Amino acid sequence: MTEKSSWLAAVTFDDQGLIPAIAQDADTGTILMVAWMNAESLAETFATGRAVYWSRSRQRLWRKGEESGHVQQVRELRLDCDGDVLLLKVKQEGGIACHTGRESCFFRRLDGDTDNAVWTITDPVLKDPDLIYQ
Amino acid sequence: MTEKSSWLAAVTFDDQGLIPAIAQDADTGTILMVAWMNAESLAETFATGRAVYWSRSRQRLWRKGEESGHVQQVRELRLDCDGDVLLLKVKQEGGIACHTGRESCFFRRLDGDTDNAVWTITDPVLKDPDLIYQ
Numbered sequence: 001m002t003e004k005s006s007w008l009a010a011v012t013f014d015d016q017g018l019i020p021a022i023a024q025d026a027d028t029g030t031i032l033m034v035a036w037m038n039a040e041s042l043a044e045t046f047a048t049g050r051a052v053y054w055s056r057s058r059q060r061l062w063r064k065g066e067e068s069g070h071v072q073q074v075r076e077l078r079l080d081c082d083g084d085v086l087l088l089k090v091k092q093e094g095g096i097a098c099h100t101g102r103e104s105c106f107f108r109r110l111d112g113d114t115d116n117a118v119w120t121i122t123d124p125v126l127k128d129p130d131l132i133y134q
Numbered sequence: 135m136t137e138k139s140s141w142l143a144a145v146t147f148d149d150q151g152l153i154p155a156i157a158q159d160a161d162t163g164t165i166l167m168v169a170w171m172n173a174e175s176l177a178e179t180f181a182t183g184r185a186v187y188w189s190r191s192r193q194r195l196w197r198k199g200e201e202s203g204h205v206q207q208v209r210e211l212r213l214d215c216d217g218d219v220l221l222l223k224v225k226q227e228g229g230i231a232c233h234t235g236r237e238s239c240f241f242r243r244l245d246g247d248t249d250n251a252v253w254t255i256t257d258p259v260l261k262d263p264d265l266i267y268q
């Protein structure tokens with residue numbers, strides 16, 4: 001990566017130097033998760049073909065799967081019209097993206113009416129998190 | 135909506151009172167756009183079944199389609215594990231979500247290698263924006 005990486009210049013990072021990135025299953029279209037990237041993680045993602053995020057909680061690069069083995073192979077990288085959201089079409093190793101052991105982080109659906117609504121958990125835990133992170 | 139809306143209490147808004155919301159075509163799985171919601175727009179979205187966002191540039195509620203007619207009928211509302219990203223599965227009226235006149239805002243794909251990459255526009259303009267916003 002050089003200062004002349006014009007493809008990177010088209011990406012708009014926020015005032016913390018971050019951009020949200022959606023990971024979508026390249027085959028099924030399921031939205032797996034949303035995480036954040038900085039310029040370094042984006043460049044490494046593109047260079048290696050594996051999703052690398054910026055962990056806001058740990059304030060360091062987060063090579064997805066580094067602990068869980070649930071690596072994301074990046075098939076396609078997309079940018080939205082405003083240049084401030086990324087979309088990664090990925091193959092999710094192990095079929096589990098969420099730290100809860102589910103395929104997708106979006107496992108809660110809002111049911112009911114406005115006065116009486118609940119978030120229903122719709123997706124099964126595929127693997128006990130204690131077995132993923134050991 | 136009352137103060138007792140516990141479903142709303144499960145949603146984590148950022149320090150500006152906002153949460154990113156992904157709009158995905160409920161039938162095809164195509165990711166159409168990402169915008170922001172505050173509590174008011176989220177509550178109205180759920181109550182009306184039409185996507186209402188918070189426009190950061192205009193600092194007001196943005197009832198998607200209010201100018202373009204490209205309303206999003208919300209089939210399903212989902213929340214991620216951390217409670218800080220929303221997913222709307224929608225039927226996109228007119229088949230156009232992007233202000234550029236394209237189906238999706240994610241119409242650019244990163245091609246090439248790291249030293250020589252370009253954002254390739256892959257999706258056609260379905261309708262001239264001048265005809266959408268007139």
